Amino acid sequence: MEPSTKDRILSSWQDSLHRHGFRVTRPRQQVMEIITSSTTALTPQEIYQKSLEEEKFPGIASIYRTLEMLEKLGLIQQIHQPGGCHGIWPTFEGHNHYLICRDCGQMKVIEGNEDITGYISRIEDQTGYRVDDHWLQFFGTCSDCLD
Amino acid sequence: MEPSTKDRILSSWQDSLHRHGFRVTRPRQQVMEIITSSTTALTPQEIYQKSLEEEKFPGIASIYRTLEMLEKLGLIQQIHQPGGCHGIWPTFEGHNHYLICRDCGQMKVIEGNEDITGYISRIEDQTGYRVDDHWLQFFGTCSDCLD
DNA sequence: TCCTTATTGATAATAATTATCATTATCAGT
DNA sequence: ACTGATAATGATAATTATTATCAATAAGGA
Structure with a gap:
């Protein structure tokens, strides 16, 4: 079976973590899964709320830490939205x-x-x-x- | 003497407040003065910091209240900036x-x-x-x- | 499987924004 | 100019969001 676009992104993100010496932990996987599954740009708090639906969920601090890491790696960015502030969105190639x-x-x-x-x-x-x-x-x- | 661009904006803003039944108070005038004098988009906190330089300055709550009012009147807007969030900037005619x-x-x-x-x-x-x-x-x- | 240590969770600390309420000051109507 | 009704303020408490701390845990190379 063909890997979906989401699976390809997730897999490339994991590679990027490994390449940069970051461990691929459960909380990080959960955050990456939520971001890549979303059709809307999410705030850190929204990501946290979604994670609460799972059996075992990350602490809020790990949400922020993961987002900080993903942004430094250039894998996500903040998208600015009307009537509010930024939501998280994956970065793609090119402009x-x-x-x-x-x-x-x-x-x-x-x-x-x-x-x-x-x-x-x-x-x-x-x-x-x-x-x-x-x-x-x-x-x-x-x-x-x-x- | 010709009124400057800034003076014209300030005067039209005061008209707008009056037309909408808002009083033109000292704290509001100070906030409007700071916004229209700036060459950069300022955050609420930056506006507050600048106001502290004056003899008599508004409470922080009045800063936020004034910004909320000005935004509802469509006189200011939030400009999104890289590596941070929005700053306040006057709205002009047209797109x-x-x-x-x-x-x-x-x-x-x-x-x-x-x-x-x-x-x-x-x-x-x-x-x-x-x-x-x-x-x-x-x-x-x-x-x-x-x- | 073990060991090193990066990462986590829990929570305290900080920062930013909003709500509350008694006091003050704007401005419409004399 | 004076006065009164009340919108708005200042001070501060409450709330919300983000960052820092540190002992306990778990990822992943040997």
């Missing part, structure tokens, strides 16, 4: 743009290969800034919530 | 994009009249989402920090 449903929070990642270099050049000329990165997020309603 | 210096935090507002509607249409077709808003922020180095 990405994000699409968020206002109703259900469902997130979609879009490969950010759209050409806005012309726009960036004009901004640099106008302002004297040197631009090296950008965030582009779209908000709207997903097909499920449109019904 | 805007933001340019933030990583070094000094200096912000520039760009009229977001650049045409990305084609991009949005393609995203809607690909994903089935209906997109009604977007955030676009650029990060880089301002001309002062480039020297």
